[in-house]
Amino acid sequence: xxxxxxxxxxxxxxxxxxxxxxxxxxxxxxxxxxxxxxxxxxxxxxxxxxxxxxxxxxxxxxxxxxxxxxxxxxxxxxxxxxxxxxxxxxxxxxxxxxxxxxxxxxxxxxxxxxxxxxxxxxxxxxxxxxxxxxxxxxxxxxxxxxxxxxxxxxxxxxxxxxxxxxxxxxxxxxxxxxxxxxxxxxxxxxxxxxxxxxxxxxxxxxxxxxxxxxxxxxxxxxxxxxxxxxxxxxxxxxxxxxxxxxxxxxxxxxxxxxxxxxxxxxxxxxxxxxxxx
Amino acid sequence: xxxxxxxxxxxxxxxxxxxxxxxxxxxxxxxxxxxxxxxxxxxxxxxxxxxxxxxxxxxxxxxxxxxxxxxxxxxxxxxxxxxxxxxxxxxxxxxxxxxxxxxxxxxxxxxxxxxxxxxxxxxxxxxxxxxxxxxxxxxxxxxxxxxxxxxxxxxxxxxxxxxxxxxxxxxxxxxxxxxxxxxxxxxxxxxxxxxxxxxxxxxxxxxxxxxxxxxx
Amino acid sequence: xxxxxxxxxxxxxxxxxxxxxxxxxxxxxxxxxxxxxxxxxxxxxxxxxxxxxxxxxxxxxxxxxxxxxxxxxxxxxxxxxxxxxxxxxxxxxxxxxxxxxxxxxxxxxxxxxxxxxxxxxxxxxxxxxxxxxxxxxxxxxxxxxxxxxxxxxxxxxxxxxxxxxxxxxxxxxxxxxxxxxxxxxxxxxxxxxxxxxxxxxxxxxxxxxxxxxxxxxxxxxxxxxxxxxxxxxxxxxxxxxxxxxxxxxxxxxxxxxxxxxxxxxxxxxxxxxxxxxxxxxxxxxxxxxxxxxxxxxxxxxxxxxxxxxxxxxxxxxxxxxxxxxxxxxxxxxxxxxxxxxxxxxxxxxxxxxxxxxxxxxxxxxxxxxxxxxxxxxxxxxxxxxxxxxxxxxxxxx
Numbered sequence: 001x002x003x004x005x006x007x008x009x010x011x012x013x014x015x016x017x018x019x020x021x022x023x024x025x026x027x028x029x030x031x032x033x034x035x036x037x038x039x040x041x042x043x044x045x046x047x048x049x050x051x052x053x054x055x056x057x058x059x060x061x062x063x064x065x066x067x068x069x070x071x072x073x074x075x076x077x078x079x080x081x082x083x084x085x086x087x088x089x090x091x092x093x094x095x096x097x098x099x100x101x102x103x104x105x106x107x108x109x110x111x112x113x114x115x116x117x118x119x120x121x122x123x124x125x126x127x128x129x130x131x132x133x134x135x136x137x138x139x140x141x142x143x144x145x146x147x148x149x150x151x152x153x154x155x156x157x158x159x160x161x162x163x164x165x166x167x168x169x170x171x172x173x174x175x176x177x178x179x180x181x182x183x184x185x186x187x188x189x190x191x192x193x194x195x196x197x198x199x200x201x202x203x204x205x206x207x208x209x210x211x212x213x214x215x216x217x218x219x220x221x222x223x224x225x226x227x228x229x230x231x232x233x234x235x236x237x238x239x240x241x242x243x244x245x246x247x248x249x250x251x252x253x254x255x256x257x258x259x260x261x262x263x264x265x266x267x268x269x270x271x272x273x274x275x276x277x
Numbered sequence: 278x279x280x281x282x283x284x285x286x287x288x289x290x291x292x293x294x295x296x297x298x299x300x301x302x303x304x305x306x307x308x309x310x311x312x313x314x315x316x317x318x319x320x321x322x323x324x325x326x327x328x329x330x331x332x333x334x335x336x337x338x339x340x341x342x343x344x345x346x347x348x349x350x351x352x353x354x355x356x357x358x359x360x361x362x363x364x365x366x367x368x369x370x371x372x373x374x375x376x377x378x379x380x381x382x383x384x385x386x387x388x389x390x391x392x393x394x395x396x397x398x399x400x401x402x403x404x405x406x407x408x409x410x411x412x413x414x415x416x417x418x419x420x421x422x423x424x425x426x427x428x429x430x431x432x433x434x435x436x437x438x439x440x441x442x443x444x445x446x447x448x449x450x451x452x453x454x455x456x457x458x459x460x461x462x463x464x465x466x467x468x469x470x471x472x473x474x475x476x477x478x479x480x481x482x483x484x485x486x487x488x489x490x491x492x493x
Numbered sequence: 494x495x496x497x498x499x500x501x502x503x504x505x506x507x508x509x510x511x512x513x514x515x516x517x518x519x520x521x522x523x524x525x526x527x528x529x530x531x532x533x534x535x536x537x538x539x540x541x542x543x544x545x546x547x548x549x550x551x552x553x554x555x556x557x558x559x560x561x562x563x564x565x566x567x568x569x570x571x572x573x574x575x576x577x578x579x580x581x582x583x584x585x586x587x588x589x590x591x592x593x594x595x596x597x598x599x600x601x602x603x604x605x606x607x608x609x610x611x612x613x614x615x616x617x618x619x620x621x622x623x624x625x626x627x628x629x630x631x632x633x634x635x636x637x638x639x640x641x642x643x644x645x646x647x648x649x650x651x652x653x654x655x656x657x658x659x660x661x662x663x664x665x666x667x668x669x670x671x672x673x674x675x676x677x678x679x680x681x682x683x684x685x686x687x688x689x690x691x692x693x694x695x696x697x698x699x700x701x702x703x704x705x706x707x708x709x710x711x712x713x714x715x716x717x718x719x720x721x722x723x724x725x726x727x728x729x730x731x732x733x734x735x736x737x738x739x740x741x742x743x744x745x746x747x748x749x750x751x752x753x754x755x756x757x758x759x760x761x762x763x764x765x766x767x768x769x770x771x772x773x774x775x776x777x778x779x780x781x782x783x784x785x786x787x788x789x790x791x792x793x794x795x796x797x798x799x800x801x802x803x804x805x806x807x808x809x810x811x812x813x814x815x816x817x818x819x820x821x822x823x824x825x826x827x828x829x830x831x832x833x834x835x836x837x838x839x840x841x842x843x844x845x846x847x848x849x850x851x852x853x854x855x856x857x858x859x860x861x862x863x864x865x866x867x868x869x870x871x872x873x874x875x876x877x878x879x880x881x882x883x884x885x886x887x888x889x890x
Binding site: 138268 | 310389401407410431432451
């Protein structure tokens with residue numbers, strides 16, 4: 001059997017195995033490949049840096065456990081960035097599978113790295129509310145009206161952090177981390193376009209191309225695309241988190257997919273040449 | 278009346294919501310806000326309806342012992358157990374230490390992430406099997422895809438970091454993403470937006486009645 | 494300049510008169526200097542108001558000139574207060590940092606008179622307000638003047654659509670190019686019938702509020718008619734309850750229109766789960782266990798698109814897909830036999846039904862697209878010539 005025929009008839013489970021090993025290897029033996037910060041990520045960092053210290057910032061984390069590898073590193077780094085600027089962070093979650101995960105991420109960062117911060121004073125998780133875009137519009141009429149109770153069931157009206165928070169005009173920026181619908185596109189359409197709230201976003205790698213028009217038009221001030229964007233953000237902040245570690249695995253995976261494309265075409269050309277001959 | 282009333286309501290509410298985009302006056306904005314809030318309530322209620330449907334369909338399958346009925350038992354037991362546990366634990370049901378949180382962290386979270394991770398394997402097999410360069414355009418697409426795929430990972434920095442900045446894979450992929458890709462995406466976005474407008478208009482004007490029932 | 498109220502010390506007894514006077518003078522000068530440094534900042538001036546336009550009368554914009562002490566950094570904040578009468582009582586509205594000299598008050602009631610005053614606050618206290626401005630009244634507007642461009646576009650769209658519908662009803666049915674993906678649906682159903690297997694129809698994973706789901710369900714009715722005609726089983730797994738009930742009606746309606754109402758199976762439409770990956774696990778399970786010979790994916794899809802398409806490919810089924818989620822199209826293109834791109838999904842119902850009114854709406858959309866292209870080209874030329882009126886007219890608030 002020729003090599004071309006061998007590859008043509010190859011059981012796809014061998015490809016799965018190769019992919020699995022290539023992803024596993026750098027997780028066990030890190031390659032520490034160099035990272036450069038791209039301009040959408042640099043813009044993201046610059047935009048968050050421009051938020052006045054001590055401001056109240058709205059952060060919407062719209063993802064669920066399927067988005068952990070890409071979204072959680074972005075959330076952690078963005079949260080650290082804001083807390084380092086002494087900002088008060090008000091978190092919402094518009095995915096029903098997300099509040100528990102987001103709460104876990106936020107608690108871990110705050111409890112381990114900012115133990116002096118108090119829930120309800122320096123940060124709050126307003127939790128999930130059903131309604132997708134309708135919730136975004138409702139928040140424009142009043143954040144507290146939209147979320148009378150927070151994720152833990154406490155009354156938001158009495159919280160120190162919510163004092164003086166009316167609607168989107170109470171925030172200098174929205175930091176949105178989203179892995180699908182409802183997410184960045186809906187925030188741009190319903191909130192940025194209507195209320196002109198400055199906005200930055202972290203999205204999945206597969207949907208990042210969709211948001212470049214918004215970045216170019218200025219509707220998004222910065223964009224993190226996938227785990228690569230999260231890793232570049234970590235680098236810009238001088239951190240070495242899970243995204244940076246994951247980039248070694250992603251590098252090998254990308255090269256393997258490129259190799260599969262080329263190999264598949266070589267096999268096809270060889271077959272066609274044989275058929276022609 | 279069974280079809281006329283929903284059509285009339287659709288037209289009136291649809292036109293009213295379009296109007297609310299242009300008219301900030303309280304005579305329009307207050308009812309529009311109320312309708313938005315109603316939408317939130319209806320979506321929340323839909324989950325109750327969904328749960329009832331799942332139970333009905335699966336109990337029927339278990340009773341008639343259809344193929345895979347054992348898995349239907351697993352589904353029903355899991356659904357009821359999760360709802361009961363969450364209801365017993367009350368509003369803080371996802372606080373650390375609760376049983377619901379345990380279910381979420383150890384079952385739901387992991388299964389969801391696992392399913393998503395399958396994509397990595399399927400992308401590789403699809404790339405090997407189906408990405409065929411048969412025309413010049415497909416060749417151009419393949420070159421662009423390879424540059425963007427490789428340029429987005431740090432391994433490309435290691436390979437081309439020694440080149441002048443304009444020639445590095447990361448720079449080239451940034452250019453592709455910012456210009457040709459952006460232009461095409463914008464065009465598709467505009468076209469899709471017009472398609473949404475057209476379909477929405479058909480629903481509002483009652484030309485598209487399929488959402489009511491299948492009868493003409 | 495007012496003293497800070499510290500009493501002068503009693504003169505020391507038996508000191509020479511000249512020294513005493515000098516001491517008193519120095520002390521007095523010291524008090525003056527201290528008072529000068531410790532005094533609250535001068536008040537701001539020039540408080541003016543403006544009704545915020547294009548709203549429902551719930552906001553007023555206030556602006557003022559900074560305090561003279563601002564430049565000496567003796568102001569830390571400006572405090573805005575509001576009352577319904579010129580003499581008070583005053584209610585605190587908000588405070589802004591010293592670098593800001595305007596504030597939008599969004600807590601007013603419409604058509605109510607208010608009076609405002611602004612004071613400066615520094616490390617040494619709060620200065621009284623220089624003046625009160627008012628009466629201020631927020632008014633509700635009937636039209637948001639920044640949205641003219643959107644209104645014009647919608648009006649044009651309505652006009653185009655209604656024109657083509659009237660043309661179509663008068664017998665001039667517009668031409669619509671062939672869409673191979675839609676033509677392939679009948680081929681797919683036919684192949685499933687020949688193989689003695691069923692058809693799997695997936696109407697996307699979004700709820701009924703997404704137009705793609707509506708478009709997918711419309712196509713379902715046509716597919717159900719075909720499966721009824723060929724007596725091929727159809728399976729329709731659905732994510733949300735409302736599309737579930739509509740899908741049931743669509744399939745039932747399809748069977749009714751094909752004259753095979755008795756063959757309708759109520760269990761052909763199955764509610765699965767709104768959870769994305771739970772749904773895809775169930776659907777791939779259906780593909781692998783029941784082995785339908787034709788898969789039709791029509792609606793909104795996200796990350797699960799490749800999982801569905803690749804699993805379907807592995808079972809050897811013929812696959813037709815359509816979605817307007819552009820980022821998922823590459824996966825469908827790679828793994829499916831036919832893919833409808835973006836607007837072709839929305840056009841499918843008009844294409845399948847051939848109804849002149851629906852086809853007319855397609856043409857209206859096409860004409861508006863041509864208008865959009867013209868505006869983009871003209872806009873680019875104008876912007877290149879630093880003429881901004883068109884761009885500014887199209888900016889909305």
